Amino acid sequence: MKRKVVLSLFVFFLLLILIGCGNGKEPVNTNVTKSNNDTLILYFSATGTTKKIAERISTKLGSDIVEIIPKEKYKDEDLDYNSDCRANREQNDSKARPEIKNKIDISKYDTIYLGYPIWWGTNPKIILTLLDSYDFTGKTIIPFCTSGSTDITGSVEALRSYDSKLNIKDGKRFSLNDSDEIITKFINSNAVNSSNEVVSSVKAVINSKEYTINLEVNETANSFVNMLPKEFKMEELNGNEKYIYLDSSLPTNSSNPKHINSGDVMLYGDNCLVIFYKSFDTSYSYTKIGHIDNLPDLGSDSVSVKLEK
Ligand SMILES: Cc1cc2nc3c(=O)[nH]c(=O)nc-3n(C[C@H](O)[C@H](O)[C@H](O)COP(=O)(O)O)c2cc1C
Numbered sequence: 426m427k428r429k430v431v432l433s434l435f436v437f438f439l440l441l442i443l444i445g446c447g448n449g450k451e452p453v454n455t456n457v458t459k460s461n462n463d464t465l466i467l468y469f470s471a472t473g474t475t476k477k478i479a480e481r482i483s484t485k486l487g488s489d490i491v492e493i494i495p496k497e498k499y500k501d502e503d504l505d506y507n508s509d510c511r512a513n514r515e516q517n518d519s520k521a522r523p524e525i526k527n528k529i530d531i532s533k534y535d536t537i538y539l540g541y542p543i544w545w546g547t548n549p550k551i552i553l554t555l556l557d558s559y560d561f562t563g564k565t566i567i568p569f570c571t572s573g574s575t576d577i578t579g580s581v582e583a584l585r586s587y588d589s590k591l592n593i594k595d596g597k598r599f600s601l602n603d604s605d606e607i608i609t610k611f612i613n614s615n616a617v618n619s620s621n622e623v624v625s626s627v628k629a630v631i632n633s634k635e636y637t638i639n640l641e642v643n644e645t646a647n648s649f650v651n652m653l654p655k656e657f658k659m660e661e662l663n664g665n666e667k668y669i670y671l672d673s674s675l676p677t678n679s680s681n682p683k684h685i686n687s688g689d690v691m692l693y694g695d696n697c698l699v700i701f702y703k704s705f706d707t708s709y710s711y712t713k714i715g716h717i718d719n720l721p722d723l724g725s726d727s728v729s730v731k732l733e734k
Contacts, residue, residue: 468540543572568596665703
């Protein structure tokens, strides 16, 4: 009887150990961060297509969204591009600056996703009215557009040559039926750190030995960089990982990688930082932060870790 109790306890503790860092609960896939106070989605949409993409980007980022409303609304006949319509006349007139009805406060935002439809290969003239009306200096502008088929490139070049001082990223054209993954990828590829520069690696000193974490380009890696420097002890688990629960949560976009490679730096849930030092197959979901090349076996004890930009 006594042996049975001891055996049950042993199995119970073994299960606890196997479940590991996340206490067995699968992290929820919450996609990207929900607290982008410094990011604004600003868009013009004459017939509602760009509006739908703008709303999806805003929902994913949890950021503010503002529509650029023309003082004179574009009616159907204004958009009939097979005729001498108002939109065509504006596009052909280099001086046309259609008035904007609403006042827009861009002052508190560092990053502005700027959305518009493509009109005759470029941005509608109301976007130039916007650039004339507000000071975008020092802000990062990330353009996005919808169109019948034309790519965004021509309009981005036009915006850059309109004001060469502005920091305008390459941007992306969307179709209405583009998946959530496409939108998430777009957001993550534009992730910048708090000083508006992309940091691609981080220094990690593990038990006094220096390594480099080559970072993923995503919102999680970006937020991870923004919380550095950090120094802590990481606990051993399962003979393949060292982990620590961070003080604060990071944005997640978790999925099951199926295989873990030695050197992978992952986020489990939204606040458990994990460094794997063995390769193995996994059924758990993680958000990848980066990878350390040539990481040796870190042994069975906890390790001291210092992380710096
Ligand atoms: C005046 C005008 C010009 C357009 N020119 C182009 C074009 O050059 N290339 C293209 O692919 N689509 C063009 N389109 C189609 C729009 O870009 C497309 O329908 C867009 O998704 C509309 O977005 P919205 O609903 O947000 O206004 C044009 C539409 C209008 C009204």
